[in-house]
Amino acid sequence: MLSVRDLHSYYGKSHIVQGVDLDIGAGEIVSLLGRNGAGKTTTLKSLVGLVSGSEGRVELDGRRIDGNRTCAIARQGVVLVPEHRGIFAELTVEENLAIAERRGSGRTRSAVYDLFPRLAERRCNRGDAISGGEQQMLAIGRAVLCSPKVLLLDEPTEGLAPVIVDELIRIVRGLAQEGIAVLVVEQNIRFCEAVASRHYILSQGKIVFEGTSDEFGRASDARETYLALGSPGKSAGDAQTIRQGINQ
Amino acid sequence: MSSAFIPLLLDSLASAALIFFAAVGLTLVFSVLKVLNVAHGSLYSIGGYLAASLSLFVASRGLNPYFSFVALLLSAALVAAVLGPLLEATLIRWVCGKSEAVQILATFGLFLILEDLQRIIFGVQSYYEDTPMRLMGTTTLGGVVYLNYQLVLIGVALAVIFGLRFLIRHTRLGRLMAAVVADREMAQSIGINTDRIFLLAFSLGVFLAALGGALSTPTSGIAPGLGADTMVLAFAVAAIGGLGQIEGAALASLIVGVARVTAVYVAPEFDAVAPYAAMLVVLLVRPYGLLGTMKIRKV
Ligand SMILES: Nc1ncnc2c1ncn2[C@@H]1O[C@H](COP(=O)(O)OP(=O)(O)OP(=O)(O)O)[C@@H](O)[C@H]1O
Numbered sequence: 001m002l003s004v005r006d007l008h009s010y011y012g013k014s015h016i017v018q019g020v021d022l023d024i025g026a027g028e029i030v031s032l033l034g035r036n037g038a039g040k041t042t043t044l045k046s047l048v049g050l051v052s053g054s055e056g057r058v059e060l061d062g063r064r065i066d067g068n069r070t071c072a073i074a075r076q077g078v079v080l081v082p083e084h085r086g087i088f089a090e091l092t093v094e095e096n097l098a099i100a101e102r103r104g105s106g107r108t109r110s111a112v113y114d115l116f117p118r119l120a121e122r123r124c125n126r127g128d129a130i131s132g133g134e135q136q137m138l139a140i141g142r143a144v145l146c147s148p149k150v151l152l153l154d155e156p157t158e159g160l161a162p163v164i165v166d167e168l169i170r171i172v173r174g175l176a177q178e179g180i181a182v183l184v185v186e187q188n189i190r191f192c193e194a195v196a197s198r199h200y201i202l203s204q205g206k207i208v209f210e211g212t213s214d215e216f217g218r219a220s221d222a223r224e225t226y227l228a229l230g231s232p233g234k235s236a237g238d239a240q241t242i243r244q245g246i247n248q
Numbered sequence: 249m250s251s252a253f254i255p256l257l258l259d260s261l262a263s264a265a266l267i268f269f270a271a272v273g274l275t276l277v278f279s280v281l282k283v284l285n286v287a288h289g290s291l292y293s294i295g296g297y298l299a300a301s302l303s304l305f306v307a308s309r310g311l312n313p314y315f316s317f318v319a320l321l322l323s324a325a326l327v328a329a330v331l332g333p334l335l336e337a338t339l340i341r342w343v344c345g346k347s348e349a350v351q352i353l354a355t356f357g358l359f360l361i362l363e364d365l366q367r368i369i370f371g372v373q374s375y376y377e378d379t380p381m382r383l384m385g386t387t388t389l390g391g392v393v394y395l396n397y398q399l400v401l402i403g404v405a406l407a408v409i410f411g412l413r414f415l416i417r418h419t420r421l422g423r424l425m426a427a428v429v430a431d432r433e434m435a436q437s438i439g440i441n442t443d444r445i446f447l448l449a450f451s452l453g454v455f456l457a458a459l460g461g462a463l464s465t466p467t468s469g470i471a472p473g474l475g476a477d478t479m480v481l482a483f484a485v486a487a488i489g490g491l492g493q494i495e496g497a498a499l500a501s502l503i504v505g506v507a508r509v510t511a512v513y514v515a516p517e518f519d520a521v522a523p524y525a526a527m528l529v530v531l532l533v534r535p536y537g538l539l540g541t542m543k544i545r546k547v
């Protein structure tokens with residue numbers, strides 16, 4: 001569905017993303033991991049045309065989208081939910097959704113309220129008068145209204161309580177089941193292991209690991225070198241706990 | 249006393265209404281596009297020239313004089329429809345996001361070009377065509393004679409204030425503008441065509457300026473230099489009201505209008521400096537203007 005070849009991005013003279021290749025299929029959830037400053041956010045922003053100094057080939061269903069304007073890319077179906085959620089503080093929850101809604105597109109506000117009942121209760125609240133978890137749901141709901149084929153989530157669990165993280169896991173899985181491809185950038189490795197079936201590790205702008213969850217689980221060297229995690233066993237155990245939590 | 253006071257009040261309000269048309273567009277464009285358009289006053293005078301020319305044409309053809317009202321509105325709409333998109337898609341889009349110095353220099357260049365174009369097209373003579381004002385006649389109430397046209401000017405200005413408030417708070421376009429103002433990249437990321445919003449907001453600003461110019465012709469006529477005079481008044485209003493608020497622009501226009509007309513009545517030699525005296529006093533008390541923040545909307 002989304003294929004990225006030889007992506008390079010620059011901020012002025014600094015070469016941040018250095019030849020990244022990525023592939024994400026329909027309904028697939030893929031994680032992009034890496035240390036602070038590795039270039040994960042820059043990669044996501046480049047995919048939607050928000051980094052002016054970027055080059056490379058980005059294809060959506062075989063059609064090139066690199067070079068298009070950001071709003072055109074969003075309408076073609078690649079939608080970014082940014083790191084700090086980008087909720088419009090002065091608009092209400094309802095208005096935040098309304099501005100993303102497009103006549104004639106399949107997704108409607110009421111479908112979003114069905115997906116996130118808590119947002120329906122908050123629909124008249126200002127964007128800055130709802131909790132962090134609700135803001136994240138609003139950000140995802142707003143992106144869903146754009147009828148995405150590919151969702152790019154930048155640190156969706158940042159600062160959220162574990163129960164909310166569990167709810168996000170359920171929602172992201174649900175979206176993937178509808179055929180949406182999801183690329184998720186996360187520091188929260190447990191969240192990634194719970195939702196994603198494949199993982200990429202980015203280090204200093206280059207992909208240094210790519211593999212399925214099993215391969216990722218076994219690649220303790222890569223995890224220690226590039227992610228500086230504790231013992232793999234512990235983290236796998238945490239992922240297990242999360243899975244159990246969801247199954248209950 | 250009251251027979252002298254009421255005309256002064258009415259003249260002040262009518263003058264404030266015209267100043268408001270010029271200033272509110274400047275404010276709107278600044279708050280949405282973050283561009284300070286020094287050429288904004290020229291759009292007011294172009295609207296005035298076009299309205300005067302069309303009205304004279306209506307009169308010279310012996311058409312129904314009520315067509316001169318149509319001429320006023322039509323000229324404002326024409327200026328907005330032609331110059332709005334043309335300027336926004338070229339110079340204004342280019343200066344968007346550039347430093348303030350670049351914006352001021354570039355739009356000052358545009359001002360010079362527009363002023364010369366007006367001299368080439370409309371000549372250097374002044375235009376005076378007051379058919380709309382004469383058609384409306386006067387009302388005598390309690391021994392005081394009111395020009396009905398002035399009452400209409402005040403009414404139209406009030407309608408613009410409430411219309412803009414409604415647009416910003418209760419329409420989809422208003423929400424889109426608020427989103428684009430708050431976070432341009434985020435707005436684009438959810439598929440909002442920010443260029444289209446900028447074009448609409450800029451054209452609306454042009455329309456309001458041109459409408460002010462058109463409405464001013466029956467009362468004050470048009471002469472070379474109007475663009476510059478208007479610009480300076482609009483900046484005084486922006487400084488007093490704080491750039492970026494419709495209510496602020498309205499209040500500041502009122503202050504400038506009152507200052508100016510009072511000077512005309514009391515000490516005509518201070519007519520030209522009165523608006524700046526008012527500006528100075530306000531800024532000494534409130535350095536960021538009366539309402540002081542740069543927000544186009546609060547829920
Ligand atoms: N707007 C910018 N201008 C210049 N340099 C930038 C800009 N944004 C990011 N950088 C630099 O690019 C590098 C990569 O940043 P990026 O935000 O992509 O990292 P990240 O992997 O998302 O990190 P984090 O985990 O902290 O979010 C960093 O060294 C950062 O300092």
Ligand SMILES: [Mg+2]
Nearest residue numbers: 040041042083
């Ligand atoms: Mg980041």
